Amino acid sequence: MKNKNILITALILCIAGSVRAADNVSALKAGEVIARNGTQAGATACIACHGTREEEPKTDSFPRLFNQSRYYIVNQLKDYATGVRANAVMGPIAKALTDEEKENVAAYYSEILFPSPKVKKASAVVLKRGEVLAMTGDAKLEIQGCNNCHGPGGVGLAPAIPALAGQYANYTESQLKAWKNGTRKNSSSQMLEIAKKLSDKDIQALALYFQQVPVRTEKKSVTK
Ligand code: HEC
Ligand code: HEC
Known part of the structure; x- marks a missing residue:
């Protein structure tokens, strides 16, 4: 009886785990669509400035979002939207994203691992x-x-x-x-x-x- 309970508990945990994994996969997919295409509400495609899994940002005027946590990225988007972090480019983009879209696009960028940029050495x-x-x-x-x-x-x-x-x-x-x-x-x-x-x-x-x-x-x- 005890063993059966343990088995059932293990099964439930397994299902819960795979539901969470599936949630994450769909967040990543939805996030990639936003990053590549932007949203109908007017958020511009992020990749124009922040790069993709395959490519760094086009210039070093835009930050690399790779290697940042999902939590940090979401918080920054919220701060741009409220203006606590004032920026003429990111303010309107962040305002156009719903909370769920912020979470999804942050999932996409936080999953990307990218080596350090190739740069000229300073003295x-x-x-x-x-x-x-x-x-x-x-x-x-x-x-x-x-x-x-x-x-x-x-x-x-x-x-x-x-x-x-x-x-x-x-x-x-x-x-x-x-x-x-x-x-x-x-x-x-x-x-x-x-x-x-x-x-x-x-x-x-x-x-x-x-x-x-x-x-x-x-x-x-x-x-x-
Ligand atoms: C036209 C170029 C452009 C586009 C498009 C753009 N960004 Fe940005 N982004 C910037 C610039 C410039 C900054 C730096 C602003 C500052 O100085 O605070 C920035 C900063 C950020 C930061 C803060 C990074 C950090 O390390 O704190 C996040 C997060 C971010 N952008 C997410 C996004 C997302 C998500 C999208 C797409 C929905 C997007 N951006 C689209 C130009 C852009
Ligand atoms: C007491 C802790 C603490 C120390 C020490 C500290 N930082 Fe920070 N730093 C933070 C926190 C917290 C944030 C995130 C701020 C936010 O949420 O917007 C941050 C953010 C930053 C950012 C923004 C990164 C981005 O992607 O936009 C830069 C740049 C930075 N710190 C540079 C430095 C440098 C350089 C030093 C040393 C001279 C330093 N920090 C020391 C706590 C610290």
Whole structure:
């Protein structure tokens, strides 16, 4: 009798697991359709700027969404929609997406693993300054190492903390400056305090450093 109960429980868990897996597969498929074609309500096709499974973004003016968690991507889309994160391009696109569409398109991008971009090497001195700030911070500036929060090697700490490794330097630099000048207000207490203390030179060193750090390569779960 006991064995039978265990068997039934195992069967139920199995079915629940495959229902969840099927949900994820349909989210990924629906997300890919949005990424490739946009939506009727007016969200533009994401791939025009953010790339696909096969292709990086066309220029480094657009962030790589690969290697970010589904949770982080959804939250950013919500913040663009409300304007907590002000951006003329992403604001209207995020507003046009329903919550379910945000979840689906985030599932698509968060599943893509893509190696770091091929970039010209920055000078050794600049990269070293970036590395020190990333790993240990700067006691004089009262800044802790970025990787304390962003994870070893800056690969991100899912679900809430984004990856910095392999992100375009242009973009990382623009975000640190956005906190400084007040156009990005999400997680304000944490990143705002840090960005305020960084000189433009240090911001550039950090951005160039993280761009050439290898991204994580192990497969993630779409549920994160
Ligand atoms: C015309 C180009 C363009 C299109 C199309 C576009 N984006 Fe963006 N996206 C941008 C730019 C530029 C930024 C950086 C904005 C900023 O500085 O905050 C961005 C930022 C983002 C971010 C924040 C990334 C991060 O690391 O915080 C997310 C998430 C995002 N876009 C998702 C999408 C999704 C999903 C779609 C499709 C529904 C889409 N974007 C379509 C240009 C675009
Ligand atoms: C106390 C924890 C903490 C520390 C230390 C920290 N960060 Fe962050 N960082 C965060 C959180 C949380 C977010 C996500 C903000 C959000 O949800 O919008 C973030 C987001 C970012 C982003 C935006 C990424 C994207 O895809 O848009 C950049 C860039 C960034 N941090 C750079 C740095 C750098 C460089 C350092 C070191 C000088 C650093 N952070 C140190 C917590 C931290």
